Amino acid sequence: MRGYTPGQLAAGALILAFLLAFLVAPVATVVYVAFTEPAGGFTLSHFGAFLDIALMRESFWNSLYVAAASVLFATLLAVPLAYFTARFRFRGALVIQTLGVLPLIMPPFVGAVAMQLIFGRSGSLNLLLDDWLGVRLPLMDGLNGVIFVESLHYFPFILMNLVVAMGNIDASMEESAQNLGASGWRLFRRVVFPLAMPGYVAGASLVFVKVFDDLGTPLVLNVTNMLAPQAYLRITSIGIEDPIGYVISVLMIAFSLFALWMSALALKGRDYATLQRAGGALGLRELKPWQAAAVYAWIAMVLLLVLSPHIGILLLSVGTVWSFSVVPDAFTLQHYATVFQDSPRMIWNTIAYCGLAALIDVVLATAIAYLVLRTRLPLRGSLDLIASAALAIPGVVLAIGYLRMFHGVTLPLGGELLTASWLLIVIAYSIRRLPYALRSCVAALHQVHVSLEEAAESLGATKTRALRRIVVPLMMGGILAGFVTSFMTAAVELSATIMLTSSQSVAPMSYGIYLYMQSAAGRGPGAALGVLAVAIVAMGTYFSHRAMRSRAIDLDRQL
């Protein structure tokens, strides 16, 4: 038996061609250029040149330092919160869940400006501290600022993974340890902590990769001595031929892969979630009064920190002038008017690009999930692998690859340059967000038992009909969730956007925010545009949660 139909073969071939053209080839081009002499032939000289430049060496260490420090601070924020939810019975669980989502709905580079105004050298906090105590905290100075913004923005990745991991620990695990004489700290150290470890490593490595690759935050904070900004600056100011940009790209890919590999290594053979579960989750304990005070104080502090960029950006968007003062001098709606007057195009572009990219993503993801889980198509595993590998490719690198590979290519109709059109932005978004949609669709298809499909077939439905009438409707929750996740994360993408946006007319909102934020006068409208972006993303988050919840309910009923 062949195990696949001609239609499935064609679909697989098309997807593979798309991935090869827009993911594998551009990245290969970048790597190739980094190791090739101008005249051709293998060389390591570009790496030598990279190491000879003091600024590059500094950028390299800075990027490593910022990523590691961000993981550390994100851990400090996340671990207590995760522990509280898994261990104690208290009324803050909802707050903690909100904490987990709030930062993610605002891209870090949008919050960065607001953070500067609140925590910066002459920001609200330092003005107050200076007045009362005569001290200033260098929270936002140089690299500190990047670390502060990034850890505040990305700690939910660790929090969420830890909460899930601890939630999956069966009460019987703890009870049997207690039964055998373990308690208190030893119980936590020997049983609970090792069981939650894989979840932590998964979250932490994701934070590392995200911070290491982030271009927007350092740029907005005017920190250029890091790798991502340097790659951007080399390519945009010196030119597409400058080999140093490619060397940086290769380094960034290498570190991303390394972090993800570490995470895979840590998780290998430790998929504890699949262990049979006998009872419920870990037993929750009542808080003693002093514990309650400490827990609520910690949650309040984190909540305040997490909300600060949101409050800041809101104040900024409705303030007239905000400089050397705790809050803006006066309030106005002028900035929103400006935004709607100047850049309605950008708002429309964002919705169109991200909608299109998300659509491409769910179609590809559904097809890949089906081919991988339900057919014996040759190379089906590599489809999944390649699509997921996009996670390890920084936006800057993908964009550089596109610019180099499609340099001078014109579109068939009208003769417009491909690199100047909106098409590449959409493709970049869809490639970068494909892994999210794919995980969502694979998880959804896993929930659909094969017998549901076989029942349809034995009742006379062909493979295609069974797919349309049974499989896709049952996957709908996951497909929808994948669409929304792709849409909202694409809406706040800046790394690839900033490099692929060739003119104002094709620019999406994220680019507009960045552009506005370059000048002091543009901060107000920039913030207004940021608030609008956050509103769009927040709506997306809300709908995605609803979609996933209704799906969970459906499946609960089914089982």
Place this chain on the structure above:
Amino acid sequence: MSKARVEAQNIGARYGRNIVLRAIDLVIEPGEFFALLGPSGSGKSTLLRLVAGFIQPDGGRLLIGGVDVAGVPPWRRDVGMVFQNYALWPHMTVWQNVAFGLEERRLAKAVVERQVREALRLVNLAEFAERRPSQLSGGQQQRVALARTIAVEPKVLLLDEPLSNLDAKLRVRMREELRALQRKLGTTTIFVTHDQEEAMTTSDRIAVMDQGVIQQVGSALQIFDEPANRFVANFVGSVNVLPAGSALAQELSLSPNGGDIVLRPHTIAIAQAPGGAERKWIAGTVAEREFLGPFIRYRLRIGEAELVVEVAHRIGADGYRPGEAVYAGVDPQQARLLNSSAGGAP
């Protein structure tokens, strides 16, 4: 309703390098209720899925209604399957579930409606048409799965452990309903189960399978009374197998041609002193006793050998205690010989 003969000729199957079916030869007569009985891993479900068309045989021929179905996909086989987990589509109502197969056959709306109503009536679920599967009990879900399959009037009905997800009481009732429904429809039915009682109570004939091989085919009576080999004897009911040449076998002198002796525990009598001459009486001691309600099971030690004896229980009859010296009475008429070289598991 159509009835089809199902015929397997020298069929083999494998998953990768793992051989799951070997040289299966089987004829299932039109309208027959046929059970495939065996432990998990015996290949019985694989054989069922082969008939449904979800997997392809590794060799041999499969005929349904006299037609070789090699290469015919499941949706063109006209073979209805009821899945172990029912496989009801959670996003459709009961009515939509049952109508599905008819719609796929592009039947006129009025026909679909009539046949869905008829199928639901047959399984006594007419008033549940608008419910979702999740709003039904296990037994009701099982009936929807059945209605969905018989609505398309398949040539062959395949049942894959359809009762295993029900509780014990419901299982007994559903198997009676299943049998009655099959009688009414007359569809050729293949029923996969690991439960000997289920197979024996429902089926016209049974194929006992082990390790991908059919060990014996016959009626429930034949399989129980005349087991073909040790595996069948052990799998269907409890049994004493006395190896040919063992001290006990020689003492009973029941095995003139040197085959193993099969003795059902309930055919052996037990007494304090040797009884009538129609039985052969052997001395032993009670090693263990288990009270099971309807009967008491004794494990007797006779020299080096052990003999299991089951005696019907009556109020006031307390039976024998472990350690007590007793006599076991074997009725030669009830003993059966196994061909020592017959295939199957040791």
